[in-house]
Amino acid sequence: MVKLAKREEQIMQAFWSLGKAYIKEIIPELPDPKPHYNSVATMVKILEEKGFLDHETVGNIYNYYPKISREEYQKHAMKDIVSQYFNNSYPSMLAFFAKEEKISDTELDELVNLIKSNKK
Template sequence: MAETAKNRPQELTRAELEIMQVLWAKEAVVVHDILDEMDEPKPAYNTVSTIVRILEKKGFVSHKAYGKTHEYYPLISKDDYARRYMDTVLNNFFGGSVSRLVSFFSENKAISLEETDAILDMLKKRK
């Protein structure tokens, strides 16, 4: 069945991913905590708050309310997102072929002998 826009896994923008990295590391945070973890120049509080609410609408984040304060936490793990994202990359750019993906990286990025051995060991262990 072909993916429709409605059921296709959503990707994170660069700004959303930066905020999700903080949420994955800290597990539960308020907006000020997110700002504290961000590099300079830091975005405005309202910008971060808006992005967090967008992440909530997308289903990546939820919150607990404590009066006017909202504590945000991730609904999807970093590993689950990485798996979905890499599946999309694998299918869209390499026709679902892991060997084509590995070939791409071996041709376009220096892979050391140690990394090659580690990949082979992982594959042997899966058998």
């Protein structure tokens, strides 16, 4: 899967939140300063060429929706990140967060349960 550039990814995030949207609806989701409508339209078209979006035509306007799910993309993106920062080791990534104390004991217990139940 192609890695998305920054702005492309912001736009995909907006679509993933909204599910289905007109370009008009995407713009408010983007961080300030808001880009020009046509800038977004261009990126959306590129995203469609890349296979990330598809559209239905409603009268005169296009209603776009994601063709690739956030989860699918995350899977690839995180794989890259783990390979880049953590030498391809998921445990060493988790150890990093452990050291950073970003996870509370309660959360930890919940996660352990979640992981174990997923394994069954």
